[in-house]
Amino acid sequence: MHTLLPFLLAMVAAIVLLNMWATKLKIAYPILLVLAGLIVSFIPGLPVVRVNPDLIFFIFLPPLLFDAAWAISFKEMKKWWRIIGSFAFLVVFFTALSVALVTNHLIPGFTIALGFLLGGIVSPPDAVSTGAITKFVKIPKSFSAILEGESLLNDASSLIIFRFALIAVGTGSFVWQEATLSFLWMVIGGVGIGLLLAWLFVQAHKRLPTDAPSDIALTLIEPYFMYWVAEQVHSSGVMAVVSGGLFMSARRLVFLNSASRIMGYGVWQSFVFILNGVVFLIIGLELPEIVDGMRSNGIPLGTAIGYGLLVTGVLIAARIISSYAAMIATFIFRPSVAPRASSRKAQFTIPLILGWTGMRGVVSLAAALAIPPTLLGGAAFPYRNLILFITFVVILLTLLIQGLTLPYFINRTSLFNEALREDKEHEATKKMKKDLKQHAYQFLKNKYDNELHGHTGLEKILMHWEEKTKAADDSWMNDGTKAIFVELLESQRQYLSELNKDVSINEEIIRKQLYQIDLEEERLKII
Template sequence: MTELEHIIWISIILIVITSVRSRLKLALPILLVIVGLILSLAQCFPVLAINPDIIFNIVLPPILFDAAWNTSIPDFKRQFSKISLLAVGLVLITTTVIAVVVHSIIPGFNWAISFALGAIISPPDAIAATSIAKDLPLSRKLITLLEGESLLNDASALIAFKCAIIALVSGGFSFWNAGLQFVIMGISGVAIGLSIGYGFVKLHRFLHGNSNVETFAVLLLPFATYSLAEHLAASGVLAVVSLGMYISWNSFSLFSSASRLQMSHFWDVIIFILNGLVFLILGMQLPHIVEAIPRSEIIVLTLYGFLIFCLLILIRLIVTYFFPLFSCREDKEDAAFQWRFRKEYIILSWSGMRGVVSLATAFALPLYANNGSLIAQRNTVLFLSFVVIIFTLVIQGISLPQLIKRITPKPNKQDKGKELNDLLIERSLSYLESLEIDRPLVQEVVQKMQVKLQNQREEPNDMKRSIKDIICRDEWRACYFDIELSMIQVQRKELVRSYQKGIYPLEDVRKKEFELDLWTANIYQEMKL
């Protein structure tokens, strides 16, 4: 069976699992990993080994770009100190502590291989926690912290891993050189991502508003950016994240409504396929990893893996305990972290599932050092990484939804979506009142629109156009559509202004933008009739 046939059959399994997931009441990533483990233990499906190059160059860029696109930049800036602590400080602390412990208790692990293992398992997965908790009542602040951490922690861990690999294959290690390389790779990665994003925004007009070309160009951007950054010895992860945030910030005015609608559906399908396949394939790696480990060592190494898993939880608990020290200001929201066992603190501490990036990083360990000697601990690192990943996904992943339901964190009481809808309607009514009515026809159109807006205020989800709104006279239709399109532009400007000031969450803004895009598409469709 060829690899293409493997992918086809795995995709069929993914569709079946997704179809029955609602009955099993398990988060999709956890269910996929468990099914993958069962398939591997039953040996009823050929093993499809993880290729690190495919994970880093094909799977990771679009997932990071999509996550960055859907990250609220105003919220990200407000919580940047805590996000930095999680994504950089916690990763480096975890890497160091794990390295010290592993070097002390596991025979044959020198400092270089110990730091490599620490870097491999230090970053939580970019999608596991948010996928599990997305339908649960989490506060806006907690969601921002989880999403922000997932954007940046892979970069910190991969840079630390590269430093450890240099020491491993060369036999020498310098903390000063490693720290300097860490900073240079991070800054250069951000610079590359922002430069490519700026260039795309400036050159976008040459695409002439073609939605197919725009969608294809945006799809290529994360791959090209990651490849270029890695080729220039910069952080590909930070380059893609910076690119995604920059394009997202400018997307409100950059793309047409038709392009945004097409991209939305296209990216939803792409991310669903990638996320589903990687978690299912992750669970199927068990035979490939176990076959290189002597049977007499499996139980001992599994216990070591469980010890490392417990240590990861303890480190995360301790670091998040000091969150109040990293608060930029004291307010009611930040006060939620002043007590040790506040609800958000407990959930954040338990949301540290590891995933496919950690396993792909482990597979990226070289087989030989520069002097030609075999790196004997490579298989052990692979096994320990896999055990830790499975423990975090199964134990934390299954228990996290129950934990959230039991302690019931306080959700936002304000209905921001309705508040945003009312604001846009008020701006539209103000715009209609400011119009110069020089003809009876314009007055008739304005009156109908005012009635329609009042109805939308009472039923904000009702976007259907009444048949009475459309009159067969071409002159009336042209006037109606012109004013309606102008009113939509007024709403768009207010929508962007409110988002960029951080008044409303990006989720509500994107939802309203989607409604306006549909509204615009319907108008253009009716204008063709």
């Protein structure tokens, strides 16, 4: 333990340094993490780090999915539900099927069940990798909402495929009737359990005398509890965490105070960042053992790399084909929601860019590491090391090839220049802030009109919202004035919540303003 703990701390320090270096180079930090994982595999004498495959999902997936559910705009998901749903379910199944057929045909001894297992592992694009890459280029909010929504839901669909394939490999049989009933229970039961537990957690936050640290501690526990309960009844823990996370995210203003929201944001960002980095480094530490295992099974390293290149090509092709199929189907059946572009050429370039966003990441790694070393009877799990190696190659290649070239393609094509409409968004933000100040003024006039006359504190509140200036002396802010100020801020939150129901308004603008209101409320506490 005394040697392992410094090593784990060094891993965290390395992750932080790699992130800083990635920021300096203006590339996505998952690219450097996966390269670091590869480099680590060549360093002799490092401690062997093994994580129980049964615990991989439980340790890493719940917080990653929960954080993604909190970050996404549910309003945008509803707006683009058709394309998100098609990519999250139909495209994932098509990709897994393509991988299964190709590997079954070209890899000796690789069964259809093993092909679906590999397909379920590598089919979901990674939201963290995509987000880290696209932050260096300007893309429309609708485009990022589609990518985020797809990444959230396709984790659930791909892991369900993974789970059924794992059963098929272990038992050697697959009964469609039982699989269909089990699939329905996994989806419906998982969603139901997630929503029920999320409602109970919301009530606990509201009714218990919690403060910011205890609120944050509870949010760290909650995704694990949702996942564990769902898995105990043989439902989908992934669906439970996703549905529960979306439910709680939509009600964050109801059960969390401003301090909990502000502090929780930083804690969760750091926690998820470290989890992502640790998974990449773990696979790097296990690579030597994986390569030795392949060689003992008679699979040369060069052959395994070739299989990795093959599967990567299948994944990229399947996603691009699916993107064009989705666009053609949209033009035929729903032309009113078809993508708009400045020219016919640009319109047909959008699916290519969407297809090029299929970087794989931490969920695929976690799924591959979760494959048990042995079957129920004690025999070695067939091709486990090869599947792990192919998964690593797929992640490495998609991050390097697609991740490094995606910003270039977006900037080169100038595809989203018109769609961005930065001026329009800037004007929308200005209008919202102006309306918000007018709302604050009217709130005070309507509710505290009599108190305004001759009350220095309330008059300064009016000046604050009319002119947004800071008073040089904060002594005017007594307890009574603070109470009114806090009530005013809560009224603004309610106003923004109602404003967010307008589908034409970008929810990210609303969230930024809500964060500013939380900061303002916290500032009051130290005056």
